[in-house]
Amino acid sequence: MYIGATSHLILDTPLHETLRHMADLGFGGGEWSLIHLRQFAEAENPEAAAEAAGDLARDLGLKMPQVHLSVAEMGSLDEQKREADFARMEREIELAALAGATIGVLHPVGGLPATMAEYREVERVRVESFARACEIAARYDCWIAIENTYDPHEGETSAVGRRRFGASIAELHSVLDAVDTDNFGICLDTGHTNLTGLPLGEAFRQCGERLIATHAHDNDGLHDQHNEPTRGKIDWKGGIAGLREIGWDGIFNLEVTPMRGHSLEAQLLRMRSIIETTRWLLSR
Numbered sequence: 001m002y003i004g005a006t007s008h009l010i011l012d013t014p015l016h017e018t019l020r021h022m023a024d025l026g027f028g029g030g031e032w033s034l035i036h037l038r039q040f041a042e043a044e045n046p047e048a049a050a051e052a053a054g055d056l057a058r059d060l061g062l063k064m065p066q067v068h069l070s071v072a073e074m075g076s077l078d079e080q081k082r083e084a085d086f087a088r089m090e091r092e093i094e095l096a097a098l099a100g101a102t103i104g105v106l107h108p109v110g111g112l113p114a115t116m117a118e119y120r121e122v123e124r125v126r127v128e129s130f131a132r133a134c135e136i137a138a139r140y141d142c143w144i145a146i147e148n149t150y151d152p153h154e155g156e157t158s159a160v161g162r163r164r165f166g167a168s169i170a171e172l173h174s175v176l177d178a179v180d181t182d183n184f185g186i187c188l189d190t191g192h193t194n195l196t197g198l199p200l201g202e203a204f205r206q207c208g209e210r211l212i213a214t215h216a217h218d219n220d221g222l223h224d225q226h227n228e229p230t231r232g233k234i235d236w237k238g239g240i241a242g243l244r245e246i247g248w249d250g251i252f253n254l255e256v257t258p259m260r261g262h263s264l265e266a267q268l269l270r271m272r273s274i275i276e277t278t279r280w281l282l283s284r
Contacts, residue, residue: 001243001248001250001251001252001282002028002029002063002250002251002252003026003027003028003251003252003254003275003279004027004028004029004031004063004064004066004251004253005027005030005031005253005254005255005256005274005275006030006032006033006253006254006256007019007022007030007031007032007033007035007036007064008035008036008258009030009254009256009258009271010258010264010267010271011035011258011260012260012261012262012267013264015036015039016053016056019053019056019060019062020060021268021271022060022062022271023062025268025272026275027062027275028061028062028063028251029057029063029064029065029251030064030066030253030254031064031065031067031068031105031213031215031251031253031255032053032064032066032067032068032099032101033068034069034070036053037067037068037069037092037095037096040053040095040099041091041092041095046095047095047098050095050096050098051098051099053099054098054099054100057099057100063251064099064100064101065100065101065102065103065213065251066101066103066104066105066145066187066213066251067092067096067099067103067104067105068105069089069092069104069105070085070088070092071106071109072086072088072089072106072107072129072133073085073110073111074107074108074109074110074126074129074130074133075108075109075110075125075129076110076111076122076125076129077111077118077121077122077125082125082129086129086132086133086136089104089106089133089136090136092104093136093137093140093142094140096142097140097141097142101142103143103144103145103185103187103212103213104142104144104145105145105213105215106130106133106144106145106146106147107146107149107166108126108146108147108149108165108166108171108172108175109149109164109165110125110126110165111158112152112157112158113158113159114158114159116159116160118159119159123165126165126175127175127178127179130144130146130175130179130184131179131181134179134183134184137183138181138183142183143183143184143185143212144183144184144185145184145185145186145187145212145213146166146172146175146176146185146186146187147166147186147187147188147189147192147213147215148166148167148169148186148187148188148189148192148193148203149164149165149166149167149192150164150167150192150193150195150196150224151163151167151195151196152164167196168196168198169186169188169198169203169206169207170206172186173206173210185210185211185212185213186207186210186211186212186213187211187213187214188204188211188213188214189215189217189255190203190214190215190216190217190218190234190239191215191217191218191224191225191226191234191255192224194218194221194232194234195221195223195224197221199235199238199239200234200235200236200238200239200242201235201238201239201240201241201242201243201245202242203239203242204239204242204243204245204246204248205242205245205246207246208246209246209247211246211248212250213250213251213253214250214251214252214253215253215255216229216252216255216278217229217232217255217256217257218230218231218232218234218236219232219233219234220232220233221233226255226256226257227257228273228274228277228278229254229274229277229278229281230277230281236281237281237284240281240284252282254274254278256274
């Protein structure tokens with residue numbers, strides 16, 4: 001297992017400088033953030049920008065297997081919106097693969113259907129959409145990771161009440177079973193897990209061998225805060241024990257909120273503190 005971080009950890013410096021700081025501080029790699037993925041797409045030569053970032057990461061000894069793709073409404077009943085989402089998704093996967101990514105993380109969102117008939121239709125479309133996403137990813141030798149969610153904010157309801165699909169690990173497995181393809185797995189988001197009340201160790205055990213990506217962050221159990229580990233209520237000792245039980249030897253990827261607007265010195269001190277705390281957690 002190695003410690004990584006989403007590349008938006010520092011956003012007040014160009015990406016090439018952020019990658020160098022990550023390597024200097026001892027990060028083993030990380031995840032390409034959606035912000036940087038969009039920067040590749042908006043560059044004068046997007047392919048060259050993505051390849052240059054990937055080359056630099058490799059030269060620095062950073063493994064960057066994950067990329068956070070744009071949030072696509074995988075269960076949307078709006079065909080025009082779905083097609084626009086897939087066109088964007090394919091371009092993002094293409095650029096991310098050029099940067100060295102092999103796993104694209106997607107949320108299983110599908111709106112808040114008002115009737116059970118609509119809910120069942122959303123479920124059908126969601127499965128078809130993930131199957132299509134996996135087919136696209138396979139063209140670039142990539143995998144898709146479905147990320148766990150958490151239940152809606154106050155005031156949001158659907159035909160099944162205040163429930164959002166994907167808040168349970170069992171629901172993620174149901175999509176994996178229905179799609180039944182080799183390049184499909186789970187991204188376990190620790191903060192989302194905490195908001196559902198599921199102990200982190202049990203969440204990792206429920207993912208089992210289907211875990212292919214991680215988003216590690218902490219919160220108070222009420223809000224999706226993306227704090228660094230130990231700045232919240234997650235039982236990290238139990239969580240990491242569960243992670244070891246399933247034999248995870250990939251990236252422990254920190255998806256924490258960037259500290260924008262502060263001096264670079266302050267941001268680097270925070271990064272150093274985060275990685276030292278994470279090393280301590282993983283050594284227990």
